[in-house]
Amino acid sequence: MDHQYFNVCRMIDKYNVISFDIYDTALLRNVLDPTDIFDLVSKSLEKENIKLINFKKMRIDAEEIARRVSLNEDVTHEEIFEIISKKIGRDLAEIVKQKELALERQFTIANPFIKKVYNYARSKKKRIIFISDMYLSDIFITNLLKENGYEGFEKVYISGIVGKSKAMVSLFHHIKEDMQIVTPWLHIGDNLKSDYENAKKSGIDAFYYQRHTVRNKLSKKLSLERSIIKAIQLNKSETEKTNYWEEFGITTVSSIFFGFTMWLAERIKNKNNVYFLSRDGYLPFLIYQKVFPYIQGLPKPKYLFASRRAYQIPNLLNMSKSEALEILTTFNIDLGQNLSLGEIFENLNLEHSKYLELIRNFGFPDFNYVLKTKRDVSNAKELLDRIFPDIKSNLEKELEILKIYLKENGIYDQSEVNVVDIGWRGSTQKAIMDITNIPTIGYYLGTTYNVYEDIIDKVNGYAFNLGKPNRNKKRIMDNVMMYELIFSASHGTLIGFNFENERISPVLSESENDAVNNCLSYIHNGILKITDEYLKYFDYIKTISMEDCLEDYFNFIEEKRYEDLAEFSKLRNVVGIGKSEIKQNYVSEVTIKEYLINKQQINQQISKNLWKNALIIKGSISDLHLLKKYRRTTINLINADLKRKIIKAIRNPKKVLYFIRRKVKSYYFIRN
Structure with a gap:
């Protein structure tokens, strides 16, 4: 990000006129596809008891018709809704048009990266203009830019208003004449053809700002809720500086916690209490606190120190x-x-x-x-x-002290206790119920088929309950420690309680796992930061499906990308109850020679990695002749990776130079 910023700033220094594309450059939508706004219009109208059958198709068709009959290179919002009014009437069309504009405004945010570039251009006293191939009016776009912090620009040119477009090159020529630009001009935009190639054709230098959806190769059609959430994630992570673990929290696992909290809230509404059990209930507790003001009837949360051992x-x-x-x-x-x-x-x-x-x-x-x-x-x-x-x-x-602790936290005042944890078998829930003789209901990410018999009707699982659906259970339990990692708190595990001076205090293990605690701190920061952004669109995403929320992490674990394996290879963690100090790898690293000599033993070992079967095999070029029957597979993987990097190098040679140098010295082979 910094490298890209300095590059574009160096270019800005050379030019007197700087122009910016608007959507996907200066401004971002918190939806992946612009037409998702039309789905939002439908949903919003339905809440007002206005039902339009398949409005999205109607809206897209109307725009296509408007373009066909127009004598100009682009159309206006008014022209599109003139066609819609012939189908639904002028009064209703006006209501729908205003609803669409309101949602465009609500779902539009400034791009922090381009805003920083814009501010640099302003500090250098450059002439600044905005250009867009767009149907919305120049007045609406001008106000939108100002509302999002863009002040001090000279003019806004909109293709629909001018009747000329970047796509047909003519808009650039029109602006040159209208503003009498004779000095050097740099255009910054996200469309390779319209903003880069066509600017060049017009004698204007250009900087190609690659769109988030291009950078992240998101082509699959998503549900509306997931479209909003993914757009929020990408707009945050791709435009603000984050480290690996914070970005992992934002883009890969935050949706699990949001979806889990929405599911939980629906089930405990109007109940008298909810206790989040340490350590795995720590992050859900923090997110629940953020969600609490948005849903009426939720019980106030309490964080209860608990562990299987204690x-x-x-x-x-x-x-x-x-x-x-x-x-x-x-x-x-x-x-x-x-x-x-x-x-x-x-x-x-x-x-x-x-x-x-x-x-x-x-x-x-x-x-x-x-x-x-x-x-x-x-x-x-x-x-x-x-x-x-x-x-x-x-x-x-121990039991006597534990009872005092539970009493201090109001457990004995309840007729029913509700607990939240990551789950699996419900051992802590059972312990609370056995010790207090108070019915205790558990809410978990998942519960297995072997839940204790006396609580089998008192457990609720988000991703799977009592082992079903099996597909979710298998995908999570096969890599259970990958889920326990993201649910962990950075504070130590509860070992027991001290009773001194009439006060109960929890005794936590002294964590020496600085690497894990450090990564957890960044993961939590990313998740909590992005949750604040989600809540701005609470009404639109509160019904997101469990499948949508789980998919990113499912894919992450199964894909085993090298850059992810490399980061997880730095982590080791404890598997056990209480004071266990035995640490295990998430990812193993071996050389080609080691793998060929001890293949069977290594395969057995990595099946027990905390990230199941996660392995990096490293070696120099001189080791390649040892590959024998593995040679073709390895070289194919290497060549495929190099091919992708070379394609990227065509667009940004400097970015890939380090990678190529490293590849010449050593290759890696990832085993799935």
């Missing part, structure tokens, strides 16, 4: 001993989890030194021993059974 472990007292021992020795092999004897004892606050001799009697050499076999698990259960009185004593103390 709630489920004390709640073992409400289970049979066999159930308790099962939970204490369970770990998820599919996620690559390990469980050492030391972790079990630490989660139960049992001093190692007191039991060292006893654990050896059960076949464990020390507390670092990791449970590997069914026999290990069986021995661990027998060991824990032997010392269960000690375990019970510790748990009774």
Whole structure:
């Protein structure tokens, strides 16, 4: 962004006259397709009990007819609605026309990047004009520019008013004559033909400002709600300086949180309470606070410190001993989890030194021993059974403090408790209900088929509930840690509570994962920033579908683009309950030689990565002869990538120079 800014500013220095295209350059619409405005007109009219059947088609057809019968190179808004008035009557046509203008105004924003360029041109005392191939009037566009902070320009030229267009080149010639321009002139615009090539044909120098939809290759037709949200995302991320993680938050995962919050709000409206459980409820809590003023009847939110360790472990007292021992020795092999004897004892606050001799009697050499076999698990259960009185004593103390904490937060004052978390099995919800004997309802991103039986009718899942639909469940649970990452708070995990001086305070783990916390800070900042923009269009996007909200992250995870893998390869995270310190990779990196020698072992390893099967294979050109049967696949991938970069290089040679130099030195191969 800075590089592009300095380039265009250097060009501005050489010219006396600077002209700007308007839409998709100086001004942006918060819809991806201009015709989406017509859909908005229909929806807005319906709220006023005015129903026009297929207005969008009527509006598009009317514009086409107006162009066919016009003797000029472009048409005006008035001419278009003159044709519409013949179908629906003049009075109604006037109402619809004003509605369209109002929505154009509401969905138009300034482009911060071009505004910065514009301000630079003004500071250099340049003559500034605006030019557009557009049907809206010059008066309307002039006011729109001023409303969005563009002041001090000389004139606005609109093709529909002048009757000449950039597309036919004649508008440039008309402006030269009208303004008697004889000095050097630079035009800045987003249309390769009209703004760049045709300006050049007219003897005007030009700067091609590439549109967001072109840069992001968005060609698929989207729902109206998603069109608005994607436009807001791109207009923010593409025109303001952000780092990788903030942009990731804005463009890739923010819609999940907005959609989840809208879904949640509908279900807890008019309820008495809602508790967001730490850590995975932290960001939903912040977004709910932003949404709260927009929806009547929502309960005020509270953030409740909670974790499986701090709630489920004390709640073992409400289970049979066999159930308790099962939970204490369970770990998820599919996620690559390990469980050492030391972790079990630490989660139960049992001093190692007191039991060292006893654990050896059960076949464990020390507390670092990791449970590997069914026999290990069986021995661990027998060991824990032997010392269960000690375990019970510790748990009774913890449970008493936990009850005080829940009472302080008003849980015992409720006839029904509503909790929000990322989900899966509902263990913390069950613990709250078991401990308080108060019906507790859970609201989650998703719940699996093995939800605890006594809460199976009290769970609600946004993306999937009780494992259905299976397609969503599989896509999320196959990469469950990718979702746990984006829902995580940057503060430590709750381990338990201290009770000192008649006060309860949460005990959080000391996080040493600076890389993850740093990225979470940027992700949250991006999500919260873009949520403020979403809320400006709340009435238009509040019904966005769950499928629309999930699609970006689904695609992100499945595509495994190199630039994303490279950033995630810098992260490692903990998988486990309580005081676990075992960290795992999101993405693995190996050399070509390593992959060829240990292919099977590496494939097994990466299937347990926190981003499943995410792998970067690196190597120099001298390594390519080792590829053997993989050679063709690798070279094809490399060549395809180079081809894309070379195409970009034609438009911007300097931008791709670094990439080509790097490619000459080393290649990469991404395994999906």
